Amino acid sequence: MALEELYREVILDHYRNPRHKGRLPGAHFHAEGQNPSCGDEFSLDLAVEDGVIVQVATQGQGCSISQASGSMMADIIKGKTVDQVEEITTKFKLMMDIEEGENPVDPARPGAVLGDLEALQGVRKFPVRIKCADLPWATLADALEEAKAAQ
Ligand code: ZN
Numbered sequence: 104m105a106l107e108e109l110y111r112e113v114i115l116d117h118y119r120n121p122r123h124k125g126r127l128p129g130a131h132f133h134a135e136g137q138n139p140s141c142g143d144e145f146s147l148d149l150a151v152e153d154g155v156i157v158q159v160a161t162q163g164q165g166c167s168i169s170q171a172s173g174s175m176m177a178d179i180i181k182g183k184t185v186d187q188v189e190e191i192t193t194k195f196k197l198m199m200d201i202e203e204g205e206n207p208v209d210p211a212r213p214g215a216v217l218g219d220l221e222a223l224q225g226v227r228k229f230p231v232r233i234k235c236a237d238l239p240w241a242t243l244a245d246a247l248e249e250a251k252a253a254q
Contacts, residue, residue, distance in 0.1 A: 106206045110167060111244065113219050114167060114171040116117075117170070117174035117175055118167040118192075121173070123159045123160055123174070124162065124174075125160045126162065127159075128178050129150070131149055132148070132249045132250045133249075134245035134246035134247045136239070136242035138165070138237075140234055141165060143235055144164050144165055144232065145238050145242050146162045147242050148161075154185050155253075156182065156183055160233050161173050163239075167234040169238045170205070172209065172238070172240070175223070176240060177239075188243070195240060196240070198223075199224075199226070199233055245254045
């Protein structure tokens with residue numbers, strides 16, 4: 104099994120240089136998640152204005168897969184609407200679920216590209232690590248529920 108595929112360069116880059124690290128000052132929605140099977144932790148602050156995620160801040164510790172997934176997630180959701188973010192979440196889950204070799208991204212659909220997140224496809228070969236990649240997304244879902252309830 105090629106470990107280098109799991110720890111592709113882009114994953115290591117996000118792990119070493121996490122995007123949008125920190126806490127948000129002022130009003131925001133907050134959620135925390137844990138993946139006990141690996142010891143990963145992730146927390147998320149979202150500032151939402153008129154249905155748009157205008158600010159993102161994350162904190163976490165754990166393996167490179169969980170933290171890189173969180174960094175990539177923070178990158179891709181900032182500036183998007185809540186609806187767009189839910190669509191991205193669906194695509195990400197689809198990508199992690201499908202059989203190897205299938206293309207989860209329909210190029211005909213606008214905004215279908217998952218960008219750096221596609222590097223996490225290699226994690227599918229390590230089922231126990233899928234929970235690591237999913238952790239930030241489960242945390243995001245909690246924060247979005249809070250944001251939608253407040254509207
Ligand atoms: Zn992990």
